[in-house]
Amino acid sequence: MFKNRKNILVLADLGGCPPHYFYENIAQNYNIVSYIPRPFAITKDHFDLINKYSIAVIQEESYFENISSFTKTNDVYWAMDEHNFSLEEVVNKLIELSKMFNIQAITTNNELFVEPVAVASKKLDLKGAGSKGAKNARDKFLMRQCFNNSKARTVNCKKVDDLNDLIIASKELGFPFILKPTYLASSLGVTLFKDSSELEQKFNELKKFVDTLTVPKSVKPSCIFIAEEYLVGNSSEWYGVEGYGDYVSIEGIMKDGQYYPIAITDKSPQIGFTETSHISTSVLSADKQKLIIEAAKYANESLDLENCATHTEMKLLPNLEVGLIETAARYGGWNIIPNTSKVLDINYPKLLIDVLTSNVSDQYLENIIAKKPKKFISDFHIYLKDGENVNTDIIFEGLEDTSQYINQDVKVNKYDEIPKKTILKYEDFTAFNSVAFYELESANSNSLVQTINNIRKNINFK
Amino acid sequence: MFKNRKNILVLADLGGCPPHYFYENIAQNYNIVSYIPRPFAITKDHFDLINKYSIAVIQEESYFENISSFTKTNDVYWAMDEHNFSLEEVVNKLIELSKMFNIQAITTNNELFVEPVAVASKKLDLKGAGSKGAKNARDKFLMRQCFNNSKARTVNCKKVDDLNDLIIASKELGFPFILKPTYLASSLGVTLFKDSSELEQKFNELKKFVDTLTVPKSVKPSCIFIAEEYLVGNSSEWYGVEGYGDYVSIEGIMKDGQYYPIAITDKSPQIGFTETSHISTSVLSADKQKLIIEAAKYANESLDLENCATHTEMKLLPNLEVGLIETAARYGGWNIIPNTSKVLDINYPKLLIDVLTSNVSDQYLENIIAKKPKKFISDFHIYLKDGENVNTDIIFEGLEDTSQYINQDVKVNKYDEIPKKTILKYEDFTAFNSVAFYELESANSNSLVQTINNIRKNINFK
Structure with a gap:
């Protein structure tokens, strides 16, 4: 029997290093035990990789209601269901699994679970981000305070929970300033405020938007937003x-x-x-x-x-x-x-x-x-707003050929686009709304970036 | 949260009710936790179904040596690697998992693990086959003793571990008699002895054959063979x-x-x-x-x-x-x-x-x-020895069309055959060596059985 492989626990969820690269590369040397706290956050492709490269896969059981609960699809960009477990409950689950499987390290690719992973590791005397470090890394207000207390350049900032806070912040920081949710990722909800006339409407829209982005109950930021100098x-x-x-x-x-x-x-x-x-x-x-x-x-x-x-x-x-x-x-x-x-x-x-x-x-x-x-490799996404000929909602019919915009010393390793007939909303604009993806490669970084800008400038939607 | 579904533990391995039917039909009402004691015994298709319909899947970790250990294939008929865990070790693993996942019942489709499942259930005060019942069901000598002590018709039998035992048994039972391994399944190794001249050679061949069929260390029969009246x-x-x-x-x-x-x-x-x-x-x-x-x-x-x-x-x-x-x-x-x-x-x-x-x-x-x-449905396999035109090893090139042998009131629901160019050994003959499979359906059972016999009698190998 081969006892030289250490067991590690992966809290598997959305984000970070992509599944197609993560699991196989760890499984070469370590035994992975995967814990899935939010089964609804795992795409079918992700699930297949978890299953293929884990020695054990444990899903949070309370989400299984009937046979349809077992269906996994590939259209998950943000996990929209609720995860009603406290930080302590998630930590206890990780500790229980770690003891059962003789776990030597715990990790996760998901922002929202960095803290319970760090706390559980600490309690188990395993190396991890550290409870304090994880908390600071997960709360953009605490994070900015730490940054500003270091030797790095100070960025003026202000806590914001409501419109009143925002008005005070705008006076202190001046315009333009940006407002960020303290607990999200992928630039979600990051908003630029240019002048006082737009404060209230933009803030209300932003509040409404971030309220649609469910996060696990264990995520407890010190404030909802942070306003920062732009x-x-x-x-x-x-x-x-x-x-x-x-x-x-x-x-x-x-x-x-x-x-x-x-x-x-x-x-x-x-x-x-x-x-x-x-x-x-x-x-x-x-x-x-x-x-x-x-x-x-x-x-x-x-x-x-x-x-x-x-x-x-x-x-x-x-x-x-x-x-x-x-x-x-x-x-x-x-x-x-x-x-x-x-x-x-x-x-x-x-x-x-x-x-x-x-x-x-x-x-x-x-x-x-x-x-x-x-060599240089680029991971490049096209959005509806890149479309020269688009300024409204459309039904996606594909992109015009872009080969004329690609420099001779640039190679297209991969190209993929969303299914035709997908309805695209011009104003629904986040990192999730990419319509096409290129992997470009070149010996010349400048040529790569020229090609990217060329495609973005000239792309036409069919 | 849906706490009305009970958790059950499936020791997943070869045999019994087939995976394509088993997991989904249980998952409709119960949460399945799957424990895989022999990862090498699980085909890729079986593994996919386990993963799809289980809330947790735990494989025995000691089999994972490097990245190739994670590859599952579909050509598993008998799990040939060793499983070096004692009955007690398997039982303890099942108990540990049962406690962790609040398991309400444990089951398995695999003959060879019926006993540890029963013992673990008993220790956990869960309903199961019972330790004594499982032991009797897994040891064909003990089983026959129980049968003979019941009101059922007695079948004379004798323990056989070696050639000497066999000679004694042959004298007591007379010819013809059959010899069966006490601990296997699928009719593997069941041998008819017609007269004393063939005793030694057949027995030695049989010993050699059953020695190739690895079983888990936890399988401990009271004797290797049982000789029985034919x-x-x-x-x-x-x-x-x-x-x-x-x-x-x-x-x-x-x-x-x-x-x-x-x-x-x-x-x-x-x-x-x-x-x-x-x-x-x-x-x-x-x-x-x-x-x-x-x-x-x-x-x-x-x-x-x-x-x-x-x-x-x-x-x-x-x-x-x-x-x-x-x-x-x-x-x-x-x-x-x-x-x-x-x-x-x-x-x-x-x-x-x-x-x-x-x-x-x-x-x-x-x-x-x-x-x-x-209606009547038949699950029907063709073997090399069914071939009218075959009496030696062949390279499989398919079967001649059989539609002329199928009665009008019989419907072929499914037909499948092994890949062409498979080498078939005429003497390698067990339930694993099926070359083609039919699912036949009819309102008339007699017509079904006529069709089966017709196909078997007339089938030609290309």
Whole structure:
């Protein structure tokens, strides 16, 4: 019998490192026990991968009412049903499973369950994000306070629970400022306020929208929103060329309270606050990357995170200043992790578990960030608002051919679009509403970003 | 939250009621927790069904060595790897899982794990086959002793562990007699000895063959073989027509030590001891069915079975005598259960769990056997030895069209054959070596059995 494989517990839910990359890469070296607290949050494809690569799969049983409860579909973007378990109940479940399966580490890709995973790990004396660190990472108001208490550039902010708070915040911060839900992810609900005339209506709409985004009962933020000064970036100063977004993200590892950067990801410009593409890994010069790494270190260490993956976003400000946007105690979403893994030849999911099970040296972690990408890969989504010829709701009939916009040194590795006849609402605009997806590859990052911008500028909906 | 569904634990392995019918029909009313003690015994299709309809799936972790351990295939007929867990270890695992998931009943379709399931149920004070009953049902020597101590017709028998025992048995029983492994299933290794000249060679071959059939370490029979008097049947006396096999099987339920017959299944003649078809449900007259039911009641109650499904086989002897062949503390294999369910409109898997969870009345159970089938369905397999034109090993190239042998009032519901180019060994002959499968349906049982015999008599291999 093969007792050399350690058992790890994955709280399986939406988000973070995608399932197609996560489970198999961990199962190569570890036995996965998967706990599914919200069966309705798991797509069929995700479920198949969980089942294929886990030695045990436990779903929260209270959701099974009749035979139709066992049907899993692929159209889950945000888990809309309720999860009525307290933090303590989720923690106790994780502890029970950990004891039963002799678990050596617990992890999750889902923002909303980072805290119970950290608390359970702590109670079991396993390495984890740490109860305090997880709480700070999951509450954008607490997070900003930590950031502002570190050596990183201060970003003025204010707690907001209601319209009155918002009016006070607007006076203190001035316009424009942004308002973010403190407990969500994927830029959901992030709103720019440009002047006082729109305060009330926009706030009411935002309240209504975030109320539709159910979160588990265990999520208890210190306030609903945080108002923050609006940071204006300047990407051309950083990149020396036009076309890149004015922000980056950086993947990292916390090990025993110390931050190790492991990859910086460039972007193309956002639509509002919705991301459009990630380019793995960054083409920025070493001295500029150093500034980003420094800010990420301040950010993540300020939260008191102990052992976890991190995904930190920051604005590239004028005069090479770095403005922290936010961080998360998990890897980044979309295909950032698979693509970074491809260009750097590193198994990031395994790396995280190695850290949690004390199976990796500080020296190895220190050297990762120095790796040069073999090539550049972009994970790129098209939205309805990219359509040159669209300014209203439409029934999707496909996209016009884009091959003329793709540079010769750029290869399309994958292309996928949503089913034809899907009804698209022009104003329903979030990261979930992508209509098409490209994976592009090139030896030249500039050429990649040019191609992305070219497609976005010229795309026509049929 | 829906707390009205009880949790039941299924020890999932090969055999018994087929997966395509079992899991879904239980999941309609109960939450299934599946424990897989031998991951190598589960086909991919079986695994997919387990995952789809279970609220939790736990595989025995010690079999996972590397990423290839997670690959499941469909070519599993007998689980050939070792399962090195003692009865006590399997029982303890079942108890641990039962406590964790608040299990109300434990069941299995696999012969080889009937005993640990019964012992664990007993220790948990759950309804089950009973430790003594399960032991008797799993050891064909103990079983025959129980049968012979009941009011059923005695069948002379003798313990056999080695050639010396066999020689003694042959003298006591006379020729012909049969020798059966005490702990296997599917007629595996059942051998007819016709005279003393073949004793030694046949026995050595048989020993070699059964040694290839690995069983879990928890299986501990009182002796390896049982020698029994050979029963000669007379089907035409029972059926009044030619063409039926000279034996039947009867599905039953034990509830609190009392036997309830729930369906009798007719057969076509065997090839050696390998079954060729089942016809659901029996066309025998009520008075003849009564004799079968009576023998089944003697048989199953004599074992001290408490609460379980039963599958009992018996020979139809001359003078309307019934000769017990054997019984099992689980439902029958092949499609007996799905087909019986179809013709009688009864959800048999659910019925079993209803019994185990005290959710069914005696009166309901008493009335099942009186149900008349809506139609007759047969589950019919073709073997290499059926081939008129075959008497050696071949490479399978398909079967000649058989439509001319199918009566007009017989419908082919399903037909399937093994992949072309499969190498078939003429002497490798067990229930696993079916080359084609028919599901036939008719309002007329006689016509069904005629069709089966017609196909078998005339089938040609390409």
